[in-house]
Amino acid sequence: MSLWCLPPVPADICHGPVPAPNPEFTLKPKKKKSIQQSCETPGSPCSPCQEIVLRQCLGQHIGTEQMMVCSNRTPFSCSNLCGNLLQCRNHYCQKSCHAIIDRSLILDGYAISNVTPESCEECTLPCQKERSPACPHPCPLPCHVKNCPPCKVLIKRSCHCGTMVHVFECALYNSMFEEEQQQARSCGGPCHRKLPNCTHLCPETCHPGKCPSPEKCSKKVTVRCVCLHLKKQWLCHDVQAACCNSKHDMREISRSQFGIGLLPCTSECDIACKKKTTNPEVHQRKITMMEDKAKPALLPKGRKRREHKQEIKRSSKLEKQVFQVITLTAQKWLLIATMVVLLLVFAYFGYHGLFWLSDWMNEVEARRLKNRYPRI
Template sequence: MDAPWRQVAAGRGRARGRATAVPLSGNGVPFGGAGGGRAKGSGGAVSSGPGPGGAAALAPAGRGQRSAGGEAPQPPGARGEDGSELMSQKKFEEIKKSNQAAARKLLEEHCSSSSEEEGDEDLEGKQGKIVANTFTTYTTHTDGDIHELERTKQYLNEAFQAGAMTCLICIASVKRNQAVWSCSGCFCIFHMPCIQKWAKDSQFLVSSVTDDDFGKKDYPWPCPKCRFEYKRSETPSRYYCYCGKVEDPPLDPWLVPHSCGQVCEREFKPSCGHKCLLLCHPGPCPPCPKMVTTTCYCKKAKPIPRRCSAKQWSCQLPCGRKLLCGHHKCENPCHAGNCQPCPRVSRQKCVCGKKVAERSCASPVWHCDQVCGKTLPCGNHTCEQVCHVGACGECPRSGKRSCPCQKSKFSLPCTEDVPTCGDSCDKILECGIHRCSQRCHRGPCETCRQEVEKQCRCGKHTKRMPCHKPYLCETKCVKMRDCQKHQCRRKAVAIHVQKR
């Protein structure tokens, strides 16, 4: 049985009322001669040829037309009726649409195919051309050097290899015709529906921990691989290419999958003021290849042109910057950052300047154990602080001073003592329960002598006695010793005396 695109549609003649299929030879000419041997009333022959979608299409031979095999035109009497000609044209259009749909489906399957397609030598050469075109703008700035592109090249190769790009959420391969999302932290690629569901579920789980703030706070969601956190507003909702310029990038077999083919132009990290020169690509951007004029770390050498990604350099001459000790200079070769601590030893004064000792220059600030003794601004007293940094401050007896019970304040010269106010002291005593009943006085308060009802340590007896005294009964202790075999059997009074 011949293929559908080999079938021939015959028109209905005037003498007979049905269509007849005419077999064709290899060159498209009906068997039986170029023009003879036709039955009376037979329809016009149909030519076969390639259709618009890569498949063969059929077309009826009209009046004054020649068949694909060079058949002579039919006389006017051999043409079918007008209605038959319209039906043939309608049938031709249906077959044409069917072939075009089949061709499109074949193209999609070809672009999303897996290992069998990737192993062909033609496709490997094609992949090499695509990668080379992606790196062209970059390599023109590096004179063809692709040493810094190894990491990005690895991501590109994985984008072409079947099964190399796997969604870590559904554990399925990422195909070229599927919408994807790429993490900006680890550059891992996920299916768009998968990452959207992941973000939604993550936010729900975190917000449902407590019922109070459920659905109220803007909780972040993490990347499934690197745990880089994204805000709720950063949840992906549309499919973009790697550089983010084109939404829903079209499927092009001559471009890197999921890329738009335009220059990336993302900011380099760390930022240097330049933008990526590669075409839209997966993975991290390579180091900046631009040429800049820069000097060394210590600024002694003349500026020279260098790559922007390696613009920091050392002239290897001694640094010469003054160290923190203030006496010596840095002898290390030209370096980045702060100089190391001074390794030498020298005689250093203490903070108050009274003592001098051999100390490391790396720690020149040190304190002696003597009281400062400097005269205060009042002129009557001296500083009582131990060797300290900075000014001694005002005299602690100047300004308003409080009486011993802290209830009244007096403005007196620093040479006069603050008198007592005559009110009750009312400070909390050592027992932590009662207050001092004496008048405002200097020095510590007396012991609490109020009688209270106390309970002994074992809790078996109670007795009224002064608050400051503990109550120890004569009962022997029945608690178990550390061995957990014998009782203590000692009196609380004996324990108290032994402790004293």
């Protein structure tokens, strides 16, 4: 006997009619009850299947199954997001649970045709991948599947001594090893950095880090005594050693005082000092030196330009103020002059107006008398 239910499904999908209980394993009731048969007559349609089964949602998420009656095949969506991988293969769909176009929706082996599948959203985010080699610049393309193209942004890197600036492509520079980067940044010229213990510049080619062996500087230095009478030529490393022995800080010694006072004064120095004091020209030199000190020191060009601009601004402000004062005084005098002229005009016309008014009144009075007494 074949069974079929509503809606019609294959026989192996439905759970079939509920079988009657086995009388051997059931308690006999005191009263007789009518046993309800699942099918009244062979070949007649069965009642809807009431077996409880687990059903998946439209998005076929794991852990969101619901207990439903077998005959109830209404699709439902869970409260989760879709979570399907987008076409960019980097992000996931953020829509609510929906049927996907690429998947055929089948519940318990039964394909649902009354549910229209919905396409996932399109990714509009910019590319968020980490570029290789590592680069701080973002990828100009939108979110994509393949690897990012090499970075073509130009970056500036100064040489080790700071006299030249190199320009590299970001991808090319970052693909180098650290040693290759150091070599590429070198300008190939002399270092031009001041040595820490003397006034000379580093003679090595442009190099990273500190200057090598600054205490072995072999340049010549003029060494003098305290009175500046005696002088000799020493090597720079000997001068540094002498300064260290005399417990002088090399950083505090200026360039003009470097090497002074290292030679001891002799009797020749005393004789030379006496000659200078007895010589009348020394006094004149001192006077000229005092005059030179009284003169303003030479200023750099940039400072001169700034001061010149400030002086021009001050002079322009003074000119504006003077012009404003002149205009105000002129306006005051013009106002006074116009007032005086108006007063004179009113006085003149008022005086003549009184005479004209008296003459007119006399004429009017004479006409009135003539009209009143015509015989006179």
